[in-house]
Amino acid sequence: MNLTGNTILITGxxxxxxxxxxxxxxxxxxKVIICGRRAERLEEIRRVNAGIVTKVCDIADAQQRVDLTEWIFQNYPEINILINNAGVQLHTDFLRTGDLANIRKETEINxxxxxxxxxxFTSYLSRKESAAIINISSGLAFVPLAVAAVYSATxxxxxxxxxxxxxxxxxxxxKVFEIVPPSVDTELGYEHREDKTSTHGGMDVNEFASQVIDALQNDIYxxxxxxxxxxxxxxxxxxDVLNRW
Structure with a gap:
């Protein structure tokens, strides 16, 4: 896959x-377009990364997803790649009464x-000479982390x-790709940490991104x-290794 000269939407x-x-x-x-809920964060990213386009969108809201898509088609009609990346990881304890709102949130976003x-996007992208949909899943798609049962299931x-x-x-x-991350050093699951600003360790995020680009360029689906x-x-x-707790 050619990864130069595309117009790309990345959620999250x-x-x-x-x-x-x-x-x-x-x-x-x-041309990279990113969306997220945090307007201040998006503005800072746009300011320090020349060329990246930002747009506020809470993808948990169906109407905002529609509005974002229409805005992109109107302003960036050359769009040819969609990267479904946004995700949230919450913990689920089935021995306690669950918070249905959190379950709905996790399922909606993921x-x-x-x-x-x-x-x-599919009908629109199908009219392009070259296009791709890239879904970010997780190693937990194949081996669930029991404490993050809903996340793993999604x-x-x-x-x-x-x-x-x-x-x-x-x-x-x-072209349809699935990227399967390992544990990557990001903010994912920060709600469960004593220090909310810490990360959970794992693979360096920039090294991970470099390997993703290599995989896409070599058509590893x-x-x-x-x-x-x-x-x-x-x-x-x-x-058994992952769930020793």
Missing amino acids: GTSGIGLALAKQLNMLNN FIAPIHFIQL KAAIHSLTLSLRYQLRNTTI EAAIGTTANLRAKPQEMF
């Missing part, structure tokens, strides 16, 4: 994987929003969705980055 681009990808793709002479964006659903989408679009110009190859190959063994 204000931090972590989304921001690292935005910066590297921007340096490869692509699974329903990507499906909705795919529906909104990522398993993204994996399944991507397989079906790739098959449905096999006769179009749209299901790219298991870093340690996720072990999760994919040895699910039961790795489940």
Whole structure:
């Protein structure tokens, strides 16, 4: 896949994987558009990263997803790549009464929003000479982290969705990729840390983004980055390792 001269939307681009990808793709002479909820954060990113376009959008809201899509089609009609990256990871304790609002939030952001964006973009992208939809799943799609049961389930659903989408679009110009991250050093899951500003460790986010770009350039349609190859190959063994708590 050619990663120069494209116009790309990245959801959840204000931090972590989304921001690292935005910066590297921007340096490869692509027009990169990122969205997120934090207006101040988006403004700061736009100010220090010449060329990156920012737009406020809470992707948990269906109407805002529609509005964002229409705004892009009107202002950046050359759009040809969608990266479904935004995600939230919450903890679920089934021995306690669950917070249904949090379950809905996690499912909406991690699974329903990507499906909705795919529906909104696919017909438009299919008219492009070259296009791609890139879904960010997780190693937890293959080996769930029990404490993050809903998150893991949504990522398993993204994996399944991507397989079906790739098959449905096999006769179009749209390439369909799944990027499978390992634990990456980002803000994901910060709500559960005593220090809310800390990260959870894992792979350096810039190294991760570099490997993602290599995978896309080499048309690796299901790219298991870093340690996720072990999760994919040895699910039961790795489940026991991952859930020792």
